Amino acid sequence: MTATFGDMAERAGLHLDAAITGPAMAPTGEAAIAAGHELHRLARTLSRYLRDVAPYDEVEAVTSQDLPGWVPDAVGAREALQRATASLRTDSAPGDAPGAEPTDSTVAHLAAAATSLSAGRDLLHTHFAEGTRLDHSEWAPVVHSETVTRALLEEVAGWSGKLTLLTNAVLSITWTVHHVSPAPEHLSLADACHWLLGATSALQKARLSNPVTAADTELLMAIPANLIPDRRLLQPPESITDLIEGIVASATRLRAIASRTSGQAVWSPAATTDSWKHTTTAAAIISHLSEHMLRSIAGRAGQWHRPQDAGPLLQAAAEATAEACTQWRKVTVAWGDLCTETRGLTALEITDTSDLVLRVGRLAFTDPDWNPSSARKAVSLRKPAGLAPDHAHASVLVGALHHAADALARVAAAALRDVGAAARAQRLYVPTRTLPDTYDIPYRYWHAPPATVDAVLSAYKEAVHASAQAAMALGAVAVRFDVPRAALAPRMAATGPAHSASAGPAAAGPAEDTGTTRSVPASGVPGTVTRPHAGPVERALCGLGSANPVLLLRAKAIDKAGQKLIAEARSESVRIEDSGHVRNISAPAKAAESFPHGPRTSVSLPPQPAAPVPNLRGRSAEQAERLSPGGG
């Protein structure tokens, strides 16, 4: 079972409550110093949470018009917490040995709460590339979504209030034992109380301007650590409940794997055309069987009391799933005779796509041991009443199929990214025999013609779009069937039903930058406003993997200065034009785009191919052009 943010938050809350309501702290100087140390840790962690959700300086928070209304209060609270942290810092080490359990129970609760809060923040950070805020998992857009930001502010406000109470209590103790606690420490604690009160007050204001719902908090608490969950082994015969849980487990693993393999196709021997082709066939089968089950239960929807439009909704989802199947089948055809220099079903996702085929098949058919080879051995399809006897069962089934479709959309986006990378690294080949006679090559394989690769990439783009549409349609049905948002695929859970009902194709793509222009939005959840768009210089730094906050801040300042300069130039040009002078100024966008956007492309050499495959690294672009079918 993967740990969730809710586990950490609940543990922290219990310890803070125990510290407040439990036995009073021992009236000793040592206990007071140890408590001050833990309060320092707690205040520091809370300020870091706020830095994560509102990474702006005070001036920027107040002057920028792009930011949501709650940001100035959150930034103010963060500054107050930082000052409280500084006030609580003590040169005196706690009396207990490092790593030992504190002897005082209140101090022990404070220490445990600080550890849990810190672990909770670490858990959220696992969804980003190390040292950056670049997305590293399917949950990353959820973590920096407006929904979760709102819920996190609410939690931090609650913790800050408790911290204020506890600091006051420790201050009382230090006054009691003033003979062991020198005056400067009283002043520091009093100072900290002052700043903590200020922070709590600012956070209350932020809460009021950005009210949270129970669903928001539920989603925050459901965020898991970014780990690939354990595989759920097939153990036939599995009940429908087991099969559905297994489908969700496999889908979750597939999404996690898709997020982690970025960049590996350039060099990894595990990234093979055999794996991509197998996954493509599996995706078509999963989509086809899903479509059948949706049509099957749509015919039964009239027997349920709610939702009233269940039948048409299920039919629409079935249509979207059928389209996904069609597009996946086109990918299998487009692959043709392409191959990589390494072969075999070696990719990480193979096991899970196979599990998904088997479980979706065993859900669709009555045979508990169903597999593709048993298709002609008197298998029978499950009847609609068996699949979904009532509304509750239908909602669970739709939720599982939604997870499967969403996972396929992620897999398609990852494959599009990886196949493109493999092509750029010249890892895609075709048997020489399939090339026109103009190719006079003494090898069994030769580099794939660009047109062949383009056909595969185009087919994948359509599969990404169609699968995302299917996932969205199924998500919309799931919401109408009262499936909790936290139980949906993360992307859907963050955007919510209102968005999902009205979202167009542009919102349908997985929140992962695959480098394509079709239906794949930029990283982030649509509607997220916690972070304004990065400018070209900031993007360039991010592309270089820079995590230095000073550099990033400077990049932001340069971008802003550039924007201002362009705006000034534009207004100047308007004035010149108005005064009758010749106007010849390029668009501001063009000027902005002249900045470097990313690291200089470095060509990573793929591994040396097996003996029959020629080493063609030295081939010039001109030669490549000449050798391509269209190159003459």
Place this chain on the structure above:
Amino acid sequence: MVMQEIEDIRARLEAAPLAADALAATLAAALDAFGVLLATCRDSEERSVELFAAFAFAAAAAAEGRHILLTAPSLPSAQGLVTSHAACVQADLEVTADALADLAGTLSRHLSSAARRVQDPGDHAACCDAAREAARVHELLARGD
């Protein structure tokens, strides 16, 4: 029409070992047999929910078998440029599946037999691997009583 094509290709496979250049004839016939399997499986996929998965994986195996044979050194040079066959699936899908399973079984036997006779390691590997893919097609489409 597809049944006739399957019969013709079966006849070519059976006759290939008797040809002057038996290996080249076997490889050429096997390549065309994989082509027929691939095109017919793809055309049949959507005609049955029950058989979709079997036909889809069978098509994938046929495509792989075809790909393997394209690298066999003794495959005649004119072979391989035609990548699809115009399959016209007849009404009874069960009959088609039976015929395809039968063809795949025959194909696997002939390729295994050829692999035992050839000297060239490239041809040997191609025949062995392609025979395995044909056996996979047979396994997916056979009734398995």
